Each structure stands twice: as structure tokens, then as C-alpha cells.
Amino acid sequence: MRRLAPLLIAALLVSGCAGFGESDAAQSGATDGSGPMTFATGRDTTGYIQPLIDKWNRTHPKEQVSLLELPEAADEQRAQMVANLQAKSERYDVLGLDVVWTAEFADAGWIVPLDRSMFPLDKLLAPVVDTALYQGKLYAVPYTSNAGLLYYRKDILDAEHLKPPRTWAELREQAVRLGRKYQLDGYAGQFLPYEGLTVNFAEAVQSAGGQILSADGTRVTLDLGTAATGLEFLVGGLRQGWIPQESLAYKEEESRLAFQQGRLLFARNWPHAYGPAKRSSIGGKFAVTRLPGLDGPGSSTLGGLNLAISAYSKHQKSALEFIRYFTGLANERSVLTEGSFPPVWAELYDDPALIKRYPYLPVLKQSIMSARPRPVSSKYDQVSLVISSAVSDALNLRKPSDETVATLKQQLSEIIRTP
Structure with a gap:
């Protein structure tokens, strides 16, 4: 079957049933669709991606x-991807x-749209599949x-006979009292004005019971009272001092x-x-739990x-097969064990050997299943800004x-309404 798979995929693609039909091929300018590819992605800080690519390259000369x-x-x-795609460059394939x-x-x-039947979507965590859909298409x-x-000092909470906080009130109380007692800052997230701050605000709004945009991204659903409650959780922490002022300059690395x-x-x-903290001086002193919320x-x-295929790639057939390989179960295990990133295959979260190691x-599975995507919009860059x-x-x-959330709601409404 593995030998037949490339032939089957090629046949499906030629017949227009493999995820992009004749109109899509014309848009991309694809020829036979096979050949060498460029995989453009963010910097691989753990070095696990290249070995997986090398494995593919050894069998696909x-x-x-x-x-x-x-x-x-x-x-x-x-910014770099958009510049490339707006120029209709064929440099990027995947x-x-x-x-x-x-x-x-x-x-x-x-x-380009893809054929759902070519991927084991039913074996993936449902919320992550939703992030790959647009207007009902994959x-x-x-x-x-x-x-x-939420990362927390388990050694300190254990010494105080406390469980990790489940609500903002519990987090606030523990941060103030224990922070003072143990001479630690209470809490921090990513509060520099960049994408990370959008994430932290969205989590605060959601954790107060609200949302920013409708599921289809066509309406602003920001409830002023709920959003102000979520924002005030963070603002109050800074005003009261249990969130340190220096965290206003934190991104992920600084907070880590x-x-x-x-x-x-x-x-x-x-x-x-998690991994770097485990290898640090607090390695045996911390644990993680779900983020707390209002109630x-x-x-x-x-x-x-x-992973997506550029509409301007000349090698879309090869790109499709590479994505099938790269998102397979074996490589998804490497995503966790070698890359330290959360995989998308559901069964890996229930593997006893992996749970013992991680x-x-x-x-994490509970957090993913209860998580929500950031505001879904074709104008997301403006929304986030x-x-x-x-x-x-x-x-x-x-x-x-x-006043902040009232102004924000007006600004978001203007963005969504603008053609």
C-alpha cells in the first residue's frame, strides 16, 4: 500500500479529487506538480525538524x-510569507x-484547499482540526x-498545604500573601504589546465567560462588562503589585x-x-495546571x-505527499519527544509511557480541549494590532x-465592517 500511495495520490490529483481542482491548478501555475520543495516555517529552536526532513529526502531523491x-x-x-505570496512567488511550497x-x-x-479524506482528521484533537478549516473547507x-x-511553585504551595489556584481570587490571594512571605513576585504572563499580549487578553476575556468575535469572525461579540472584568484582573494585579511592573516588557522567553x-x-x-524549567534549579519544585478563571x-x-500548500507552488503533488508524511503518527511522536511541542494526535496524550515521561x-490535553482559537478573521493582523x-x-x-474595552469594541467593529 505504501508503494501504491504516491500513484493513487497522483491519480486523484489529476482527476481533480485530491484537494485542488483545475481552477486551483491554473491559479498556482502548477505543471506536473512533482519535484523539489521548500518548507518555510518559523525558526526551529530545538533542531528536531531537519532530521525528519532528512529521513524524507533519503527516500525521495x-x-x-x-x-x-x-x-x-x-x-x-x-510578514515574510505575505510578501512572498503577494508577489506570487513560487519559492515557498509548504x-x-x-x-x-x-x-x-x-x-x-x-x-489551496485540501481533500479531507486524505488525512486522518478523526484521530486528531477536534479543536485543532477546527483551526485548519475556513468556510467549511480544509x-x-x-x-x-x-x-x-499555569506554572506554579509546587514546593511552596505544598509547604503551605495549598492546592494550585482554580480562580482569579485564589491566584490573587496566594500571589499576594505567599509572594510577600517568600519574597517572590506573584504572577506574570506576556504583557509586551505584541501578539502575546493579544493572547493573554483573549484568555482573560474567555476565562471571564466572554469572547471577542463570533465564531465565523463576522461580528464583534465583545461584551463590555465581561471584557472589562477580564482586563481588570490583569490591570488590578499591576496596580496592586502582585504582577511586577517589569512584566510589561515580557514576551515568552522573558517570562520563562x-x-x-x-x-x-x-x-x-x-x-x-516545561523542559527548560525541568532542567533548571527549580527542576523538582514546580508543576503545571490549567489557567484559572473568574469562577x-x-x-x-x-x-x-x-501545514499548508502555497497556491503558487509548482510542486503541489509532492507538497501534499510531504505533508501527509510529516503529520503522520511517528513524526507526531517526535514533535513531542524531540521538539517538546504538543502533538495533534489524540492517542499520544493517553500513552502511559509518554505520560510517565511528560x-x-x-x-495539557484538558487545556487544549477547553481552549479557544484567537479571533478568527481574514483581517487578523489588524485585529491583533x-x-x-x-x-x-x-x-x-x-x-x-x-474605557479601554469600549474603545476597543468600536475599533474592532470598524475593522470587521471595512471591505
Whole structure:
């Protein structure tokens, strides 16, 4: 069957049944669709991607894949991809897209629709599959997932006979009292005005019971009272001092270092921070749990990476087969064990051997299943920019929370209404 798979895929593609038909092929300018490819994605900080590509290259001499590493920051990755695609360049074949870019790239015609039947979508975590859809069509294939977690000093909470906080009130009380007692800062997330701040604000709104946009991204659904409650959780922490002022300059790396260097009692971060913390001086002193919320466990922002095919690639058939290989179960296991990223295959989260090695997997699965994507919109870059800018003003105490969310709702409505 493995020998027949490439022939079957080729036949399906030629017949227009493999995810992009004649009109799509004409748009991309594809010829026979086979040949060497470039895989453009964010910088591989753990070095696990190239060995997986090398394995493919050893058995596909005429379809060699070259890894093109873009900047680490998502904003910069998007800028380079957009510039390439707007120029209708054929340089990129396979694109590693932040999960929130699917709508924008599909709406612009930069990526091609795919045939659902060619991928084991029923074996993947359901929320991550949703991030690959646009207007009911599959435009990308989930590759990694992500969800925010609360990192906490288990040694200190154990010494105080406390369980990790499930609500904002519990987090606030523990951060203030224990922070003072143990001379630690209480809590931090990613509060620099960039994409990370959009994520933290979205989590606060969701964890208060609200949402920013409708599921289809066509309406602003920001409830002013709920959004102000979520924002005030963060603003109040900065005003009262249990969130340190220096966290206003934190991105993921700065908050990770602050926690693993023993300066924070609690920190919001992604799962990739777990490994470095485990190898640090607090290695046996911390644990993770779900983010707290207003009245109970909160809702994380759903992150991750999807793989898509450029509409201007000359080798779309090869790109499709490469994505099938790269998102297979064996490679998904390597995503976790070698790359330290959350995989998208559901069964890996229930594997006893993996749970023994990565004790946070059950909590992470719960977080992913209860997470929500960032506001889905073909104008996401504009949406994120106005959110991070407005929220930064509030965190820096330049504007009160209720005024901030009212202005933000108006700005978002203008963006969504503009053709």
C-alpha cells in the first residue's frame, strides 16, 4: 500500500479529487506538480525538524525538501510569507502557518484547499482540526498544537498545604500573601504589546465567560462588562503589585526565565517552557495546571502550527505527499519527544509511557480541549494590532479598563465592517 500511495495520490490529483481542482491548478501555475520543495516555517529552536526532513529526502531523491527557517517571532514570519505570496512567488511550497492565519491566507487565495479524506482528521484533537478549516473547507493540516498553562511553585504551595489556584481570587490571594512571605513576585504572563499580549487578553476575556468575535469572525461579540472584568484582573494585579511592573516588557522567553530563575510564584506560559524549567534549579519544585478563571478553571488560547500548500507552488503533488508524511503518527511522536511541542494526535496524550515521561500531558490535553482559537478573521493582523495596543494602554494605567474595552469594541467593529 505504501508503494501504491504516491500513484493513487497522483491519480486523484489529476482527476481533480485530491484537494485542488483545475481552477486551483491554473491559479498556482502548477505543471506536473512533482519535484523539489521548500518548507518555510518559523525558526526551529530545538533542531528536531531537519532530521525528519532528512529521513524524507533519503527516500525521495527527486522530491528533496529544503528547510527555510523564518524568524522566531510570529509577526515577522507572517510578514515574510505575505510578501512572498503577494508577489506570487513560487519559492515557498509548504508553509508552516500559525493556526490563526488560516482564514486570512485562505481568503486571500494564497493557499489551496485540501481533500479531507486524505488525512486522518478523526484521530486528531477536534479543536485543532477546527483551526485548519475556513468556510467549511480544509485549507491546512494540523501539525502542532498549543495551549497556555499555569506554572506554579509546587514546593511552596505544598509547604503551605495549598492546592494550585482554580480562580482569579485564589491566584490573587496566594500571589499576594505567599509572594510577600517568600519574597517572590506573584504572577506574570506576556504583557509586551505584541501578539502575546493579544493572547493573554483573549484568555482573560474567555476565562471571564466572554469572547471577542463570533465564531465565523463576522461580528464583534465583545461584551463590555465581561471584557472589562477580564482586563481588570490583569490591570488590578499591576496596580496592586502582585504582577511586577517589569512584566510589561515580557514576551515568552522573558517570562520563562523569570520563573525558572526562581523569581516568580506563578507564570502563564506555553508547554515548551516545561523542559527548560525541568532542567533548571527549580527542576523538582514546580508543576503545571490549567489557567484559572473568574469562577473556576479558565480557557486558554489555542495555539499551534498548521501545514499548508502555497497556491503558487509548482510542486503541489509532492507538497501534499510531504505533508501527509510529516503529520503522520511517528513524526507526531517526535514533535513531542524531540521538539517538546504538543502533538495533534489524540492517542499520544493517553500513552502511559509518554505520560510517565511528560507528566503534564493530561493537563495539557484538558487545556487544549477547553481552549479557544484567537479571533478568527481574514483581517487578523489588524485585529491583533488594535487589541495589543489598547490593552497595553490599560496595563500601563494610561486608560481605565472600561474605557479601554469600549474603545476597543468600536475599533474592532470598524475593522470587521471595512471591505
